[in-house]
Every structure is written in structure tokens, then in C-alpha cells.
Amino acid sequence: MPRDPLIGLVGKPSSGKSTTLNRFTTIDPQRAIGYLQISCACARHGVSDRCKPNYGACVQGKRSVPIELLDVAGLVPGAHEGKGLGNKFLDDLRHADALVHVVDVSGTTDAEGKATRGYDPSQDIVWLRSEIVRWIEGNLMEKWGSIKRRHVAIKANPVDTLQNQFSGYGSTSQTVARTLDHLKLKEPLEHWSPETISSVVNAFTDEKFPTVFALNKIDHPDADKNISRIAKMQDPQSIVLCSAISEVFLRKLAKQGFVRYVEGSEFVDTREDLLEMGEADGGGLKELDEKLKTRIENLKDMVLYRFGSTGVVQVLSRAAELLGLVPVFPVRNIHGFGSGAGSNFVFRDCVLVKKGTTVRDCARKVMGDAPLAYVEGAEGVRVSEDEIVEVGKNDVLSFKVGR
DSSP states (O other): OOOOOOEEEETTTTTHHHHHTTTEEETTTTTTEEEEEEOOHHTTTGGGBBBBOSSSEEEETTEEEEEEEEOOOOOOOTTTTTEEEHHHHHHHHHTTTEEEEEEEETOOTTSSSSSSSOOOOOHHHHHHHHHHHHHHHHHHTTTTTHHHHHHHTTTTTTTHHHHHGGGGTTOHHHHHHHHHHHHHTTTEEEEGOHHHHHHHHHHHHHHHHEEEEEEEOOTTTTTHHHHHHHHHHGGGGEEEEEOHHHHHHHHHHHHHTSSSOOOTOEEEEOHHHHHHTTTTTTTGOOOOOOHHHHHHHHHHHIIIIIHHHOOOHHHHHHHHHHOOOEEEEESSOOOOOOOSSSSOOBBOOEEETTOBBOOOOOOOOHTTTOOOOEEOOGGGGBBOOBBBOTBBBEEEEEEEEOO
16 A cells, blocks of 8 residues: 655754754654644535634634654764764665655754854755765665676666665655656666666766755844755755744643643744733633743744744745645545445545545545445546546545445
């Protein structure tokens, strides 16, 4: 069965990666469940008042869908040579479909996470990618002679030959084909120079490990200049500004009943705020002492009002965009959108699939190996198993079992 997408969190020690991970629900020391915010199909079909997901939540058409996160630990310069957790870091990495690189933009920690001042965090981006490239390239070059001989002997095509080598990194033939299409190489594989091989590995790394750069600690005085430097190096669409510690702090206060806060929002309301807005009991919130009031006001000024949010929720959204994830809503009853007889709730389930996924692949993800008779889409119209699912098209499906 197609597996669920997996987002890998990477970052040097003291970058804020652990704080970011702690904002999510931990499964074990290395894995957690994050919640991706999407537009739910219930809003499109006017049934938001009856939408009650089996997992996550849906509030007025904004749905939180679980997605698995992997803590890729042991990142230090020289990891490809076994330094730090070295081989374990790289072995964990290969399971990820996309990466979130948490970067300390305060410049107060060096490449190994030790306290300093004036460090250039753009170097972290450079050497992390270099570690991955050198790991893959080193493994490939070690066997290149025999790879080349076998390629010629069996008259293989470059995609099959490279996929045999790259499958261990979680690659598919489609990944390799897109890599080679991007490079437009005309030279036969057996004549590739070391420079060409390096170009192939670099392009493969970009294709296999699309990366979101979570620029963390944005409220530090030195952050602005470092953000500007990184923004000149990277695609702006791959950058999210965030303050993980602010998100954790706000969620903790909300849980304790001191503030009203919706994750990902630019607003946080205290008892006093709600009283001013006319809520007689101040929303039932507790009184804040002066120390907490001052801290919340500073957080509003330095993070929420300035950047629009803490950015932590947006990190997952950006990773999903890079992967082209499509939410699909399987239902039993295509007309009422229910999950079974007697249930008044709708759109109980939602699965995330990659861009280009077919209806057949969705059926396997939801139903496993159960025999499929036919599939119904919106308004009960039958849908071909070869059709592609997209947002707003073939994304609400009812799978009918039988032969």
C-alpha cells in the first residue's frame, strides 16, 4: 500500500528543532504527529456544521489533518564521514519525502550548536545540503566502475541504472526520470565525467528532498540581517519565518486558560481583551500577573503583529505545498458524505496523497487489497480508476467493494 507522506525535521543542536517538534504530538522519541491545516470539503458542500473528523479537527471549514514527522538527529558538519550520529542521521533521512530545516537565524550558535555571536546561519544551509550530496555521491562513486560496466552489458537505460542505486534513498523511477529531464543530458551514461555525476547527484538531491527553511528565533535583534542574507540565496517560496518558542508558550497559556489562541493565528486574546470586546465573563479566562502581561505584549509586538503568526503552522503547510499534497475525502455515501448508516456526521476521514496520484492509488491507500467494483465521485458520477485526484476534482470519493 502507498505509505503516508513523512516530513523530516533537521537542524543542528540548539537551532530550535526540538522546540518545534515539541509543539506537535510525540509518538516516540523520534516521531511525532503534526497537523496540516487545509480547506475542508465540508465548506464547499455547505455541511460544516456536521463535519466531525475521526482524527484532527475541523472548525468552520478549516481542517487539521494529521501528518507524520520524523526527527532526524545527529546533524553536524562531517556527518557523511560518521561524525556526530553520522550514518544514523543519513539513514533516517532517506525515509523522508520532504525536509524542514530549522535554522537559527539569531546567529548565536555556531555550526555545532555552541554559543557564539555573529555566526552566519546561511552557512548551515550550505553545509547541510553538502552533507547529503557528499553522502550520496560518495556511495555512487565507490561503485561507479561496476555500475557503468553492467549498464553497458545489459543495454540498460539511465533511469533504470540510477534507480537501482538510488532506491535505497526512497527514490522511485519517476524521481530519477524527473532528475534527468531537468538536466537534459545527451551524453551516454558510460561517458559521464565526475562533474556530470556530481550534477546528477545535486539535481537528484533537490528532487528527492524538497526543503522548507524554517528560519527560527526571528525575534532576536540580529535576525533581520541574517534573514535578508538567506533570502538572497534561496527561493522565497521555500522560506518560512518562525518563532517556535513563542508558539509553544502561547499554546501552553491557552491550555492553562490564560489566553484564547488559535494555532497559526496572528491574534491572542487575554481576559481584559475579551472584556473590552463585550464578553461579560472575559471568556472564562484567568487573570494574568504583570510579568505575563508584559511578556504577551512583547510577543505580540515582536512576532505576531510583525510577522503575522509564529510561523510554526505555516511550516507544515509550505512543506505540503512543495510535495504537492492533495487531501482526499473517502466517504461511504457520496450523496450524504457520511461514513455509514445511522451517522449524522460527514467527512469523517481525510487522506493526504501526492500530486499526480490516481483514483486507483487512493483506493489502495484506503481499502488495501480489497477488490474494487467501481468508484463514485461527486453527485454519484462514476469515476475512472485512472483519473488523477486534484483539489476540488475527484477528491471526494466513495469506493465500492466487489468483483
